[in-house]
Amino acid sequence: xxxxxxxxxxxITKRGQNxxxxxxxxxxxxxxxxxxxxxxxxxxxxTYFQNExxxxxxxxxxxxxxxxxxxxxxxxxxxxRTEQGDSAMYLCASSPFESGEQFFGPGTRLTVL
Amino acid sequence: QKEVEQNSGPLSVPEGAIASLNCTYSDRxxxxxxxxxxxxxxxxxxxxxxxxxxxxxxxxxxxQLNKASQYVSLLIRDSQPSDSATYLCAVNKGGNQFxxxxxxxxxxxx
Numbered sequence: 312x313x314x315x316x317x318x319x320x321x322x323i324t325k326r327g328q329n330x331x332x333x334x335x336x337x338x339x340x341x342x343x344x345x346x347x348x349x350x351x352x353x354x355x356x357x358t359y360f361q362n363e364x365x366x367x368x369x370x371x372x373x374x375x376x377x378x379x380x381x382x383x384x385x386x387x388x389x390x391x392r393t394e395q396g397d398s399a400m401y402l403c404a405s406s407p408f409e410s411g412e413q414f415f416g417p418g419t420r421l422t423v424l
Numbered sequence: 425q426k427e428v429e430q431n432s433g434p435l436s437v438p439e440g441a442i443a444s445l446n447c448t449y450s451d452r453x454x455x456x457x458x459x460x461x462x463x464x465x466x467x468x469x470x471x472x473x474x475x476x477x478x479x480x481x482x483x484x485x486x487x488q489l490n491k492a493s494q495y496v497s498l499l500i501r502d503s504q505p506s507d508s509a510t511y512l513c514a515v516n517k518g519g520n521q522f523x524x525x526x527x528x529x530x531x532x533x534x
Contacts, residue, residue: 400467415468
């Protein structure tokens, strides 16, 4: 078990471009979470999947953000028409059960110029 | 009112001392509680979880939960310079949304 992995680790893009991040959870975990973290803040919940179903989305998640987990394994997070305010660390976590311990991947650091 | 509040610090303790980190939460119905350690530029790393009132010990770490007072604390005994990091408190209110505090920065001075 290699833990949660995320790709890419760093992404620099120009404002207005679309970006997509990938997360591979721990294989036996059916719950997957996306968070965003900015400097000096704690992780902020974005969305949650149980298997392939997206069960919760933060109201802070604008319609420029979309996430998928097509076969209940890896997940992707896409940001369309990026803005400078989207610059942050995007974290993925997985968990084996509800309300349980979450294990984070290394994160994808996004910089929007 | 924030869901989870922590003193941002920084908290400095000498090597070998006990570091005490505190966290309060707003929803009395919160069910599960977690402490994470985060080194600068890295992702959060789970230290401990606690689900019921009282103390839970794991090595040098002790988590304490008091649901009546709505606080969670983390004690680090025999603090080491490698413990220098930001400590995040996370709370689950039930369901699948987890709320994190802004973290407390701890520095252990050799």
